[in-house]
Amino acid sequence: MFRNQYDTDVTTWSPAGRLFQVEYAMEAVKQGAAAVGLRSTSHVVLATVNKAASDLSSHQRKVFKIDDHIGVAIAGLTADGRVLSRYLRNECINHSFVYESPLPVSRLVVHLADKAQVCTQRSWKRPYGVGLLVAGLDETGAHLYYNCPSGNYFEYQAFAIGSRSQAAKTFMERRFDAFNSYSRDELIKDALFAIKETLQGEKLTSSICTVAVVGIGEPFHMLDQKIIQEVIDSIEIKEDDAAAADQAPIQDEDKSSEAAPMDI
Amino acid sequence: MALRRDWVYENNGGTCVAIAGTDYCVIAADTRLSVGYSIYTRDYSKICKLADKCVMASSGFQGDLKALQKNLAARHLMYQHQHNKQMRCPAMAQLLSNTLYYKRFFPYYTFNILGGLDSDGKGCVYTYDAVGSYERVGYSAQGTGAGLIIPVLDNQLKSPSPLLLPAKDAVTPLSETEAVDLVKDVFASATERDIYTGDKVEIVIVNASGIRQELMELRKD
Helix, strand or coil: CCCCCCCCCCCCCCCCCCHHHHHHHHHHHHHCCCCEEECCCCCCEEEEEEECCCCCEEEECCEEEECEEEEEEEEEHHHHHHHHHHHHHHHHHHHHHCCCCCCCCCHHHHHHHHHHCCCCCCCCCCCCEEEEEEEEEECEEEEEEEEEECCCCCECCCCECCCCCHHHHHHHHHHHHHHHHCCCHHHHHHHHHHHHHHCCCCCCCCHHHHEEEEEEEEEEECCCCHHHHHHHHHHHHHHHHHHHHHHHHHHHHHCCCCCCCCCC | CCCCCCCCCCCCCCCCEEEEEEEEEEEEECEEECCEEEEECCCCEEEEEEEEEEEEEEEHHHHHHHHHHHHHHHHHHHHHHHCCCCCCHHHHHHHHHHHHCCCCCCCCCEEEEEEEHHHHHHHEEEECCCCCCEECCCCEEEECCHHHHHHHHHHCCCCHHHHHCCCCCCEECCCCHHHHHHHHHHHHHHHHCCCCCCCCEEEEECCEEEEEEEECCCCCC
């Protein structure tokens, strides 16, 4: 995108019918570190890459618990994400207070989308520079939504946002048909795999990623670093096995009826 | 005679007691809910677990109590989101006081006792009036049977008198089982003379290993 005379105000349309400030806000999301979400019928998994500003500082927090049954992962301006998380938490608490029941996920994302839309139609405001993957469980099942700065939201089986998210999306596009029947652990494994794709060669360790799960009978929580590392190790062992298998075709000929190694 | 038509409160009766020990806290309340000379239910809990180591019991108007408990629970949830940990008893005590004073000119008609473990793991009991004036004490009773119970506690708990100056830490040297037995005795006695106290007593014990609950039957008349 290049600068033009219609992009100064969020309240100025371009002749082509675009609001450039809103689109620039979506660019901010694309610059943030990657976040992915996957959904089965009973569980939703969120995984993010945590960039640290330098070796001396702590890692960014990109996953927030909103309520026992809802969590979000963000990409973009993390400060905006933090503020929106506080808003979402308030909405959930207020709903629980009045109705003594958890806020349905679809209602929450609508509240969030409406809040984002307001910022696209006020000259004294700017759009939120953060995209949110909202993972939640309610009476109607497991849900994964993506809320973007424009005020739009969509429900997804699986999605990835942030930098190099296309690699994760391509990975998931090939496999998403099976996600509904995945077990919780398979979902976590695929989430880490998707994150691995966005790293493009960098080593995946549990210290640079965060994984969170919510599911039936399982309130939203972030997984322990040790557990994440174990899953990463098991992914790597399988990959090493697959590489070794390629190098020993003679032994594999009579095993050709078995499932192929990791299809990456 | 002028008929007051704006009285929005009701006294649902009942009694609450709390006793702080060196490493435990006992909070108890009866389970009778009454209006006037009638009993509405024999099975109503006046005790609410606010945090990991913090329990509140109140007598008075149960409608206001329900609202107060929900208010505090919501504030506690927000605290947990922001600080990633549970509120400690002294913090909750201050929050309760502020919440009560917030409605200074339309009060919560509740007489509260907050019990739990403080930051050092020692038992603590905070006692309140309806508008938030509070004090940390070694033991307390509130409600319709309080007047019958407090003198007995003064006598039996072997704590330094809370009326001494300078104030001495009034935590009781009794053991947990002795304190629980005393609570049971004290409720049985109050039930004999106070018409609003009876049915069952719900006893909650907070100690280092967590929170446990006991129920004891009382006279039903």
